[in-house]
Each structure stands twice: as structure tokens, then as C-alpha cells.
Amino acid sequence: MKRAAPVLAALVLGACARPATTPATNAPTPSRGPAGAAAAQGTGAPGDTTQRTRARTRG
């Protein structure tokens, strides 16, 4: 018999259904051309992941 874990037993509801990370609102977009693309690469530098996740907002 398969049983599901209680779905309500979380600190914040709805988080399971939401992607854990969303891009930062000010993330440079590739459409800005070569300079923008370089900047986009820069945001992928080590240590920057926290910055992106911080931009998460709760719905």
C-alpha cells in the first residue's frame, strides 16, 4: 500500500509547488548584446547563487 506523506506538514505552504529559485529581477538579459552577455556570465560566478535565490519572493 502506497502512502503519501502529509502534505501540510511544512513551515511554508505552497513552496513545494513553486520552483525553488527564480531569476533575479535585475538579471541582465542576453538581448543587451555582447556587453550584456558578458555581464550575464559574470552573474554566474561562484558565490552569486545566493544572490539569485535571495530575490525569491513569496506568493
Place this chain on the structure above:
Amino acid sequence: MITPGTQTRRGLFVTHRQNERLLFEIPRRELGKDMYLIGRYAAAPAANPNLPGGGFGAYGGDQFGEQSLRFDRQGNRVIVRSPQYDISADTSLSVYAAVRASNYAPIIAVLNVEAFGPDSAPVVDVTRLFTTAVPEIAAIRGTIDPQRSYVERVAAFPNNVEIEATQTGIPAATPGLGGGGGGGAAAGAARPAQSVLAHWSLVKLPENPMLPRRFDERVGYFSDQTVDFGSNEPRSVRKRFITRYRLECSDRREGDLCYPKQPITYYVDPATPEWLKRWVKAGIEEWQPAFEAAGFKNGIVAGEVPANDPDWSPEDVRHTMIRWLPSTTENAVGPNVHDPRTGEILNGSVRMFHNVMNLNRSWYFTQAAAIDPRARKLPMPDTLSGRLLQFVVAHEIGHTLGLQHDQIGSSTYHPDSVRSKTWVAKMGHSPSIMDYSRYNYVAQPEDSIPLQYIIPRVGPYDHFAIMWGYKPIPGATTTEAERPTLNRWARMQDTIPWYRFSANNEFGGFGTLSEAVGDADPVKSTTLGYKNLRRVMGYLADATRLPLEDNSDLRELYNRTVNQWATEAGHVATMIGGGTVQYKVGEQPGAVYAPLPRARQAEAMRFLNESVFRTPTYLIDPAIGARIEANGMITRVNGAQSRVLNAVLDDQRLNRLLEQEALNDARAYSLASMLDDLRRGVWAEAYGGAPNADAYRRELQSDMLSSIDRKLNPPPTPAGGQQQPNFPGFTPPAPLSDDAKSHLRGTLVTLRSDLQRAIPRTSDRPTRLHFQGAAERIARILDPKG
């Protein structure tokens, strides 16, 4: 058969490892017994946190499956079945034969007997159960490559067998529960193989099952159920029983308390950051007084992980652990594994995701910086961060002890109470740590609340609930015999409101407000909360100024502050069409559902018009905006305001207002009155002498039209698609009634003529253009084809 070189272990089964093969020798006494197989990852590929869709995936310690099992011998074969407990009857009754015939257990596997051990114990080769794609058992849902899958280790104990195997396979395209992690890859793309180290605990369910304690909706336990056909009643009885640990008194006593035969033991994950371990331990032990209320001394303890025991495994189902997961998810969960026959919790391991600490930081800054100077400078001190983590640990442990969210808790406390030093010292700012009350945002600086009382604690409701679920009832030897005592205890709720429970009441919120403090009077608590948010706005820039860091902390906490503002407004919104709930049984007189009086609902609407829909200028700080973004302020403020506006215009709320009017007539706050008040509030400029609406107001006013437009002219459902998946047991809410739609049309008709009258009086061009545009838009909403 069992050749030299075979590694043999004796326990529940005798296990033999013979090169790549794993053999079980099943003693005859264990054939036909109820067992449970729990699968967890010992190691798994967590999703890449930089990709959307990752983060909640598979970590070491995560559970991927639960399966009841029974091994039956039939001639030269052993049949592995999964018995079901959904329907039941006492084995002594004649109806049991029909129940058994209708509970024919699905077969998981058929194994040939390879040999017989002493006492005719069949020996079977179980290797493929753990190295091939047996859907009920596999750790990867999809295909499994047996060439790259193998048994790693096995250990046998008196009541369980622990198996570990590496499985390699390709997860199915749609990642399901326990999909092996790595979710988020584009559908249709070639999916790479994944390997997981899977750990299964095969545990014998207690031969002496725990006495199930009957579920009662008045007290917030998770539950399991069976439909009993063995009662004398004319229809089958749905028997729900709570999930809880088995806790029994030993002979050792201390005063009125007894020491348990076996305390509930939680281990701190050795992977927890060193500086946080003591706080995790404190979160475990915070529950001890609640178990004293149930009559147990040291009913729950923190265990020490043995340093040099190769057979001790954190995935072993006998060990309950607070797992620390390297995840960016800002959350924590407390599931449990329980005996499906009785609700006895066998394991309550908690999952703490690393970044829950960031969520704590955000909450504490926005909710407590006004009264706690430690929150006014990042990073917050470790002692504070640790204490905040203790609160989350204690909340999750509450879940794994069997408790649901006690969302009604905070609404039984008045805002004046949570501002009182003596009250919070004794009662906390919420009666339950299982409530979604976060930190005490109602208390004002002048209240001088000692800082340790700003944080939720295991409270009076929690003590009551643990007492109700765990206290032994001497003399009661059956579940039914316990009921009179349990009812007497539950009736303490008649006089002690904070013992009442509701996780999510049917009035859509009021009385079970989420993330609220002191919401016996939401208007007052939000008024006080807003005073604090003004103070918090003043601390934002300094708190987040770190010489070598960018402005992302400022951006995050600013957005969090605005969100907190909307959350507190939302508590007031739920009063409209709201009411309170106290669940009752037949012998308890009076209403279970009681709508809020008209005056209080109208007061809530007034507050929203004055304090929420008017532009909250104190939230708008151009200097902060200039540090964090090229543009976005109007979107930010509008997002917060329209969240509240949409809550007011929620379909179910509008339906409820109509029904409250139908049932209570003049005493109710009618839908028409509410919409009149809302129209005059949101569009107040149209009713003044020289209308002048600022950019935020114009945006909010347009949102009101958009919201009504969506209700009157909903977009067509995409062909062949359902809008929302329906879950079993989930009834979709009733759609907005036609009557309510007529009310909304009437609101637009009135508003259009009011706008047309106001246009000549407008004093500025943006307002005039906005009113003209709104009048035209209303015409289109009322007649979309025209």
C-alpha cells in the same frame, strides 16, 4: 546452496550475501506477517540549485517510497504481496471473510525457493527486488540498468533488515514523487542517467499493535483511516485514528510522572553546521514539558549518534533524525512514517533545508526589528539566528509527533494580550508553535517585551494537544472505551478558547489566519503592525549596508517588508464575509459556524479603504528604489495593494456575503453594501471636489476593473485542458454565483456614471485621461462584443 564465502547475518530474516546475490532466509514464523518497507536515499543527486525546478528534489535522507509487504510461501515459491488496510472488520466476525476477499493484496514479486534452511525456512534470491525496476520498490521511477545497479550492503536486526543498493537508471519524463531528483530538465530532452544509493528498511510491524486513539476533529492530529464493516451500525463506519508515537509508562516514576519504557528519540544530523547543533537539540527538548502534561518524564529526548558503530545508519527507519539538507529551498518539512493499521509513528525524521535560515532572517527583520535592536544590522548575531532555527525545528517536530497546523490559535489571543509582558511570558504570543504565527509584530517598543518572548514557543495548546493524544487512559482497553475521557478532555475547549483547533476554517480564513499575531482583533493588530512597519522602513538602509556587498540584501528585505504589509492587510480582508469556527459534538450546544457581525465586517472594509487602498506613502522610499532598480516601485506597491483587493473580491467571499445576507437578512453585511463601500474607497477621488489620483491609485483602480472583468468575462478554457488538476478528495470550490456577477455589473454601471460626472471636475491631466479610459473600459467589460 549456502557456500563458503557467504556472509550471513541473523535477525528478522537470515540474510546471505553471496558475491553479487542477496538471499533472504525467511523463518517460518515471519511468513504471513505484516511488514513495512521504507525507501530512502542514502545518497542522491540533488537538483542543481541554479536551475529552475531544482531545490526540493532528492537529498540523502529523503524518502522515496513506503510499501506494506507480506511474504507468503506457496509450494516452492514465496509470494511478496502488499496488504491493504483500507477496509477492515474484526477477524472473529463472519463479515471478515467478505472483507478479506475484497482486500486481495497486489503481488509485488514471485520468488522461487532456492533452498530450505533449518525449520523449513525458505531461502529466496531477492537481488532483483533491489536492482531492477520493480515499480513498488525502485528508487528511480523509470528504467533501471541492472548492469549498473548492485546490492551494496545488508544488515539484519531482530525487527528489521536494512538493505542498501546502488541503482542507476533514467527517470521517467514526468518526475513524480521521489523521481530521483534532478527535476527541471526540459520535457522531451534526452535525460541523462542518474545513480542513487538507495536504502531500504524492511521492518516488521508490531505484532502487538498499538491501541489506536480515535481521531477527533476538535484536536489537530494527522490521521489515517479504515472503513470498518464489523460494527453493529447499519452502515460501515469510517474509523479515523490519530498518528502518534507509542509511549508507555515504565515502572520508574518521579512524582506524578512516569519515565517511558522507550522515550521518543530524535537525533541531530551530524551534517548540521556545528554552531547550530545545540539549537536543534534545544528544539527537540522544548517539547519535554508538553509530554509532562501527558504524564511522562523525559518523554522526548535528543539522542547521540554512536561514533563507531558500522551498523548504525541514519536511514534506518528506527532512527528519527533532524536531517540537514544542502538545499536553497527556504522551508522545512516534518512528515512521518506510521503503522497503517494503528497510526503508530515509526519514524518522524524532519527535513531542514539550509536556506530556511534566510527565511527566518527575513521574517525576523520585517516583524521584529522595530522592537529588537539585534535585528537592525546584518548579519544578525549567531545566538539570534540559532534561536530562530530552534523555533523551526520545534515546529517541524510537532508535525512528526502527529500535530497539524493550529492556524486558529493566534485568533484566540487579543492584540492587547500579546503586548503584555506577563501574558507573553506565560502564554506566548500564540497558543501554539504549530500556528503559522511567526514573530510578535504587534508588540510596540514601549511595551518592553523581553526579547526571548518575541519568538514562538511550544505553548498552551501544544501541551493540551500532546496531553490529549498521548496521555494513557487507565482502564480503557479499547479505542471505543477511550472516547468518553477523550471527549471530556476536548470539552476543555468550551471554556478555554486557545485549546480550540482549526487548521483552515470554512470561512476562508477569519479565525484561522495564517501568519497572524493577536488576530482576535485583526484591525487592531494590523494597525499596530503598521506602526512597526514604519519603523522597520527606517532601519532598512542601515541594516543592509555592508561595505563590500552589493544591494541584494536591501532589495530582498525591502520586498519582504512590503510583502509583510500586504500579509497583515490580508488578515483584515478575511473578516469580510468571515466568521469563526468551534468544532463540536452532539452534546455541545450552539453553532459551530458563526459569521462575524455586520459592524465588524464593515469596520474591516473601512480600514482597508483608509489604510491599505490609500497610497501607503511610508512604504515608498525613492532613495531605496534608486539603490536597487531602474524602475519597479509602482509595480511593487501595486502588487501589494492588489493582492489585498483580489482577496476582497475573492469568488468564495462574494458568494458567502450573499449567503450571510440570505440567512441573516438585515444583520448581515450585504454584498451590495460591501461593493458600494469598496467602490467609494478605491475610487474615492471620483467622489471628491477636485479629483486627483496619484500613479499608484490609478494603477489600483485599473486593477479593480481588471479583476471584475476576469470574473464577468473569464478567458476561455484552453481546448482539451483542465485549468487545475483535481486531487482525490479535493472538491473544487463553487464558481462565482450569477447573483454576485449581477452585483458586480451593477457596481460598474454606477461607477461609469460617477466617473463621467467626475471627469469635468478633474484638476490634472493624468487623472482625467485615466477616468476617461476607465469609463470606456467599463463599457467594453459590460458589453465585450459590442
